Amino acid sequence: MWQFITKRFGLMLLTTLCLSFIVFFLTNLQPNLVKLAKTEAGIRMTDDQVVSWLGDRGYNQPLLLRYGEWLGVVPGYVHTSEEGVTRGRCISPHVEDTPTYCGLLQGTLGNSTIFNVSVGKAVSTRLGLTGILMFWVMIVMIPMALIIGILAGMREGSRTDRTLSTVAIGFTATPEYISGVILSVIFASRLVFDERFLLPSSQSAMENMNFSNFALPVITMVLYGMGYIARMTRASMAEVMTAQYIRTAKLKGVSFPNIVLKHALRNALIAPFTVIMLQFPWLLTGVVIVETLFNYKGFGWLLVMAADGNDVELLLSCSLVAVLVVLVTQLISDIGYVFLNPRIRVNS
């Protein structure tokens, strides 16, 4: 088991390294850097000025070297410009002694150019806000999805099954940007009902969260994610219900509710667990859409801002966080699967 976890962990580190390099490469492409220079130092810069501006900030070094600096395995650059101003990756205006290395390994992620704060701080604040959103989404989504899936799957082919399955398919066909728009019109405007039940913007939810300003983003995300989990739960439940031991239990005369709750449920919940964990990367796209739609300034909003504003360092860190979330959930789902399902044996 431990060997399995170590192996998976090693693979995960390798993947992170590869992906972070790809993101580094894509965010540090020359046109992106030129755009960064122009947004920072004025749109009317000549080409020579752009080159020297980038040179002063260490952007003209080879890509691999800069990637090493960002990682923190290569000493940060120090550059004295023609005007005699010394800049360096590790030099900050208020600190006297400058470290040689400052990168990911040292916990330094650089500065955000659009927010003028350190990237670490910007990401952690926004991640916290998204964490709250995700928490409520999970709290509402998982029980609802499991209940729908189990009710549909326990009697395969019945009328309940058909209705609930069609509802679940309907949910999976409604991406957030559509359900969000439709729900806003119904509940957050006076067009359908005479009263506005919910607020169309969740901006106020960042300080003072309550039902009326937070319900819409949560419901919007829940609807899209729920359909898929419910369908997987249904499939898993339907498969378990055809197993031999369920038939044995029926023949023994165990009542139907007892069969479902005591015999089928435990085994039927293994597959949905994996699906729920693997749902996180999907939820991230949802987070970006929902936060844009409802003006909730969390991690998704930050990602959009970083991409629109050419904030190279911020975008890089956001990408890294996003990729890490995906990889960690994959790892947990793999390990959890082995724990939950004793029939799976890990070759070690």
Added chain:
Amino acid sequence: MTTLTWLEIVIQILLQFTPVWIAMALTFAVSYYFRDKLGIYGRLFDTYTGGIGFALVVFWLFTAIFADLIITFDPIDQLSGMRKKIPGTIVPDTFNAYLLGGDLMGRDVFSRMVMGSRIVLSIAPAATIFAFMVGITLGLPAGFYGKKLDTILSFIANLVLAFPVILLFYLLVNPAIRSTGIPVAIAAVLFLFPIIFFAVLFQSRYYVQSNKRNIYVGLTLLLGFWAYSGLAFNQDPLQLLGLEPIFYMDPNLLNIFVSVVFVNAPTVFRIVRGLTMDIKTRDYVAAAQTRGEGAWFVMLWEILPNARGPLIVDFCLRIGYTTILLGTLGFFGLGVSPESPDWGMTINEGRKLLAYFPHMAIPPALALLSLVLGLNLLGDGLREQSLKD
């Protein structure tokens, strides 16, 4: 300004769709009449959901085909007097109405919605086919040979899958990236796969009948590389002769197309790989190997046809997913072009005034919803029928 009542609007819209109704009626009549001979497609009509899904998909398909007949106004014409007008407003000096109202720029929402179907239905299925070509061409050998090849290909596939889709779009779809030539480079790689697929497909089957082989493989290579030079590099050989190119793709469209294929291909790869690993243990594969058939013959002519069931189902679902992806791209302003009536972009424009003028965002939203729902129901119906075999 006079407006139509809701009943008149509904009747008018239904009348506008006349070509679609006729085409659908014909399709259904013919399919229903011959349903016993049509295999799985015929049995689709046995279940409600499959039938409804099929109807929705066919509806949008015919709408895209007959879009020119259905629209009432030019979808990009801006009439300044019609800005934000409510559904059913008659356009001054004409007898026609903006059936679903006017948008922020004074364009006809109804015509834009109808034209939008053309964009979606020309990109989504094509992108899905390309993703399948890539996934199949790589997934078959990965599952069949296993070992190192499988490890490397799976690692790359997982790498792409670990990228959150939205992030990949932000990194890959923008004018800056276009100027570096990365989309063209990715296209150059991805667009090779269909050519490889068909060339190997014919080569492995007909290599003993060299005449037939020469014709098939030759045609594949000729047509393939002709299209390849036009689509990937925008250099159709006809252009060099001073003629209109047949194969051409707008750089922006190419960027989106390539990104969508790139996102979908690894998932298809994983499905094909899994199916191959399962099917290669069957007796008929062993029989073919004993006969002395080559590895690619076994993969393409023995394993692939037997994996078609799950692949067809996934194909339907994947077109739906691609449609959602295209909408997401449009929603974030990364769509085809600012003027185009792309559904995602129209929703994004319309949502700003949602509380006062919902008629701008709701029609494209419902259109996208119904198309994806149709594809999902169709996929589900096919799955159910294929399990009965």
